[in-house]
Amino acid sequence: MLSREHYDEASRLQIFSGCRPETVAMLLEGAFLHKFPEGIDLAKEGELPDFLHVVVSGGVELYSRYRDRETTIEVIGPPNVFIAAAVVLDRPHLKSARVIQPARILMLPAASVRKALLEDAAFAARIAVELATAYRAATKDLKNQKLRTGLERLANWLTRRDSETGSTHRIVIPFDKKVLAAQLGMAPENLSRNFATLARFGVKVKGARIEIGDPVALENLAKPDPLIDDPSS
Template sequence: MSLMRIGEKPEIARLPLFRDMDDAMRERVLSGSFLQVFPPQLTLFERGRQADFLHVLVDGLVELYVSGTGRDTTMKIVEPVTSFIVAAVMTDLPYLMSARTLTSSRVLLVPAALMREVIRKDTALMQATMHELALGYRDMVRALTDMKLRQSAERLANHLLEFSAQRGNAWDFELSGEKRVLASLLGMTPENLSRAFGTLKEQGVSVNGARVRIEDRAALAAFARPDPVPADR
């Protein structure tokens, strides 16, 4: 790996995690960090390994997953721009999940020891990191609530509504990643995902490959019973 080039620093300095930092402290972090482009389906780290870096996804798509009993289950699909596995870095503990790229991805790698050193000195970085951790906790609560209170077709309906909302309430969009990854994320098999999409046809949803059209948002929302508290991001 090579250290970040001077021309790359202004873009990274504007990221939410770093933009309010003291200039000297920010330069300390960026000068010791790496900005790398990884190909699709590359494992970034594995569950149980010590957290050597804070990862910040700048471009691309990353899957967080857990392996066991001969299969993988998707825990989260990370979209830019956000950090991931912050808790392992801050606690200096092993990763609880593995990560791999789903598409060609540009990832900032901040050495974990450097991150812990600077966060003790820079209040803005500490606050931004706490914000990331808090959002991660809230995401986990939402995911558990979704899994425990909704049937598979309802979980898919909610996912489509949230995905649409994140894109300005787009009614026609392309799903991120493969359908098998989406199925795993929502806690179902690919066959169950296909059946769930079939159920949603009656609620005004049509699908062609990875392309989804929401033709009756009101009907879909009535079926999905969305969370009364809007998504945080």
């Protein structure tokens, strides 16, 4: 049960914009707004979803295992929703979710979400927008994986991250390098080697801090494509 304060905060989230007040009330009825420390698992692949999760603050890593391998599918921050597809279809999670930066998470009961979907077109449309966005992000990642080499993916990650954080040409990797490696689809050792290769293009790495010495050279190598790299397209 949410406090008055939390209720107000939650109801202002983008996911509820345009929805009927009754819909919001119903969704928040059995909702929780919890803080989670780093390392906690919020969902496990293969299990049925109990809640739709909204990241209010912090960071969450979505990852999957197969045989003895593991990969990161996505890292998400506020104000993003996750597990939406599993909730809508009432099917098992395809990905596990783990907190990688202390996070506040709003959890909406899955059954309420499915009910709201059929009762409030505005909410259904918002969920459709969320799903469409997530689908497009997955499509872009698929293109990134299939059409680029590891070095190109890294170069593009750097240019994109730089432009997202003010184009100061100074980046800080906000999580462990092995998470970045998995997200980019390469072994951690390979990430190191690719960083070493990028030194020739003016990229200096010191721990999690990265300086882009020659933005033009890097962008020339990366050859970013809006249909893969633009987060907003």
